[in-house]
Amino acid sequence: MNSTILPSICGEANVEHTPVYQPYLAGNVSRYVNDCLDSGWISSRGEFVPRFEVAFAEFIGANEATSVANGTVAIHLVLDALGIGPGDEVIVPTLTYIATVNTILQIGATPVFVDSVGSTLQMDPVAVELAVTSRTRAIMAVHLYGHPCDLTSIVATCRKHDLLLIEDCAEAFGSKWEGRHVGTFGDAATFSFFGNKTITTGEGGMVVTRDPEIMKRCRRLKNQGVSSNREYWHDILAYNYRMTNIQAAIGLAQLEMAADILTMKAKVANAYRVGLTRLPLRMHDPVGKVTHSHWMCSVIVDRPQDRDPLRAYLAQQGIETRPFFTQAHTMPHCRVEGDFPVSASLSARGINLPSYPGLSQEQISRICATICSFWR
Numbered sequence: 141m142n143s144t145i146l147p148s149i150c151g152e153a154n155v156e157h158t159p160v161y162q163p164y165l166a167g168n169v170s171r172y173v174n175d176c177l178d179s180g181w182i183s184s185r186g187e188f189v190p191r192f193e194v195a196f197a198e199f200i201g202a203n204e205a206t207s208v209a210n211g212t213v214a215i216h217l218v219l220d221a222l223g224i225g226p227g228d229e230v231i232v233p234t235l236t237y238i239a240t241v242n243t244i245l246q247i248g249a250t251p252v253f254v255d256s257v258g259s260t261l262q263m264d265p266v267a268v269e270l271a272v273t274s275r276t277r278a279i280m281a282v283h284l285y286g287h288p289c290d291l292t293s294i295v296a297t298c299r300k301h302d303l304l305l306i307e308d309c310a311e312a313f314g315s316k317w318e319g320r321h322v323g324t325f326g327d328a329a330t331f332s333f334f335g336n337k338t339i340t341t342g343e344g345g346m347v348v349t350r351d352p353e354i355m356k357r358c359r360r361l362k363n364q365g366v367s368s369n370r371e372y373w374h375d376i377l378a379y380n381y382r383m384t385n386i387q388a389a390i391g392l393a394q395l396e397m398a399a400d401i402l403t404m405k406a407k408v409a410n411a412y413r414v415g416l417t418r419l420p421l422r423m424h425d426p427v428g429k430v431t432h433s434h435w436m437c438s439v440i441v442d443r444p445q446d447r448d449p450l451r452a453y454l455a456q457q458g459i460e461t462r463p464f465f466t467q468a469h470t471m472p473h474c475r476v477e478g479d480f481p482v483s484a485s486l487s488a489r490g491i492n493l494p495s496y497p498g499l500s501q502e503q504i505s506r507i508c509a510t511i512c513s514f515w516r
């Protein structure tokens with residue numbers, strides 16, 4: 141269902157409700173899930189797990205992929221497999237979802253925050269270079285809201301200082317830098333399949349890496365560190381981060397529709413671009429030789445004082461939105477001193493509009509008309 145009619149509490153005209161996101165659960169999703177139920181393979185063993193992993197790796201152009209329970213543990217697993225820990229610094233944008241930073245703290249390493257570039261919203265490669273110290277082990281590149289980071293500059297910084305590159309691609313399924321899918325540039329990369337991500341498994345995640353040794357370590361760590369040739373023999377501290385066959389069944393069906401989902405999302409983004417001209421705001425447009433997958437269709441209002449009133453006005457009309465993330469370095473548990481003015485300004489001015497693939501042209505027109513009427 142793309143939208144629902146909510147009865148108005150005070151008996152006025154009904155307001156059509158448009159959520160920020162809805163998963164696209166068409167195609168073989170139900171059939172594959174029912175296959176799991178019918179066969180009894182509902183846990184983390186079953187045919188869909190390897191099928192989803194192989195198909196995912198092929199889609200993004202990676203050698204291998206291993207599935208996990210969600211996008212957060214994917215990052216934690218990769219940090220562990222790469223041997224990052226206490227005493228190590230990991231450079232990360234302060235404008236990101238909290239999971240990127242929490243996993244760095246959970247592994248015992250120190251997040252070193254950097255500011256963002258205003259036009260792309262991505263981590264500032266100049267700030268990254270300046271943040272490198274003798275303790276820096278890795279750069280965590282987050283491809284925020286579907287636009288890739290400047291991977292050419294970031295890869296160059298990694299080479300120059302012998303640093304690991306981890307890509308948090310949770311928001312960037314379908315995003316490309318110079319024609320190559322994100323997640324294939326770093327030492328390891330992670331994806332999320334939460335219900336509002338571009339392809340979903342309900343909860344779920346994926347790890348890719350080009351290094352077969354790192355992949356082997358990820359597979360072992362996510363599966364209780366069990367020995368491959370001795371039953372119940374566990375000789376490393378490990379986790380249960382496995383994905384279920386049911387999740388993988390949904391994922392495989394999603395992957396079969398991925399090209400369609402990405403096309404629909406591109407159409408949604410373009411419809412907003414056409415409908416939202418000559419207003420005191422800008423869209424999150426692609427910059428450079430990139431494919432922007434438009435996980436979220438974002439607008440950045442010129443004046444920060446317009447942001448919350450515009451969101452409230454849209455909410456009154458049944459249009460759900462989200463503000464941009466709050467800078468991670470301002471959260472109580474990861475607070476550090478520092479001045480990151482570009483991301484501070486973006487964080488205060490950004491709004492994510494309804495961005496799901498099933499949005500109709502009529503719904504987008506209504507959202508654009510409502511935004512225009514806010515300033516009239």
Ligand SMILES: *Cc1c(COP(=O)(O)O)cnc(C)c1O
Pocket residue numbers: 210211212213236237239240282308310311332333334343344345
């Ligand atoms: C969604 C997201 C995650 C975490 O993924 P979950 O599957 O929700 O655990 C990590 N990083 C970013 C940037 C995200 O958007």
